[in-house]
Amino acid sequence: MATTWADDSETKILYVQTHGADDPGRSATPFFLAASAAAMEFEVKIYFTMYGPTLLRKDVVDKIGPKGDQGQPLRYFIEQATSLGVRLLVCQPSLDLNDLVLDDLIDGVEVIGGAAFNDLAASADAVISF
Amino acid sequence: MSEPTAPPADEVLDCTGLACPLPVVKTAQAIKNLSPGQVLELLATDPGVEPDMRAWSSRTGNELLGISKQADVFHILIRRVK
Numbered sequence: 001m002a003t004t005w006a007d008d009s010e011t012k013i014l015y016v017q018t019h020g021a022d023d024p025g026r027s028a029t030p031f032f033l034a035a036s037a038a039a040m041e042f043e044v045k046i047y048f049t050m051y052g053p054t055l056l057r058k059d060v061v062d063k064i065g066p067k068g069d070q071g072q073p074l075r076y077f078i079e080q081a082t083s084l085g086v087r088l089l090v091c092q093p094s095l096d097l098n099d100l101v102l103d104d105l106i107d108g109v110e111v112i113g114g115a116a117f118n119d120l121a122a123s124a125d126a127v128i129s130f
Numbered sequence: 131m132s133e134p135t136a137p138p139a140d141e142v143l144d145c146t147g148l149a150c151p152l153p154v155v156k157t158a159q160a161i162k163n164l165s166p167g168q169v170l171e172l173l174a175t176d177p178g179v180e181p182d183m184r185a186w187s188s189r190t191g192n193e194l195l196g197i198s199k200q201a202d203v204f205h206i207l208i209r210r211v212k
Contacts, residue, residue: 011189032150035154036150036155039151039154039158039159039186040185040186040189040190041189041190042189080151080155084158
């Protein structure tokens with residue numbers, strides 16, 4: 001379950017991504033940093049809120065990357081992070097804001113609410129917001 | 131700038147031309163394929179790789195044996211500890 005921290009003994013970082021698919025230059029860095037953190041054996045989650053969930057759309061991840069339609073697509077950076085154990089979280093109001101349902105997003109994304117987010121944030125070693 | 135005292139590597143991981151975070155990510159994966167005590171030599175050209183690998187080694191408990199730079203390539207020796 002990704003909605004709580006699994007291991008009290010590990011360093012935990014929670015990244016927050018608020019930017020969406022209309023701002024590709026801000027799309028990939030949280031995935032880079034999350035992958036680096038996971039490679040350092042940290043427990044890592046990324047919470048997508050505001051426009052963030054649009055980055056996880058099935059019909060977006062292959063179309064944009066940090067340099068727009070040039071270079072590696074977002075799916076590459078997302079899978080690099082998730083293959084190292086990074087977990088992806090969204091909240092329902094942000095799905096609503098962007099007229100999305102969970103099925104519109106790539107597999108593996110989990111839904112949390114404000115209380116779970118605050119609990120994760122309060123018990124993380126660092127919360128980094130973009 | 132060679133380090134004659136450095137042990138030979140059991141495996142070489144070539145990350146030349148790859149940018150952050152790939153050298154760190156690939157090192158983390160490669161070290162898992164070694165046995166404790168074995169040495170990985172990472173080759174990288176990312177200019178941030180030296181502070182990155184110092185931080186990574188310190189955090190993961192693996193031993194950074196040495197960093198040297200030959201031409202534009204960093205040679206980083208890491209011993210898997212646990």
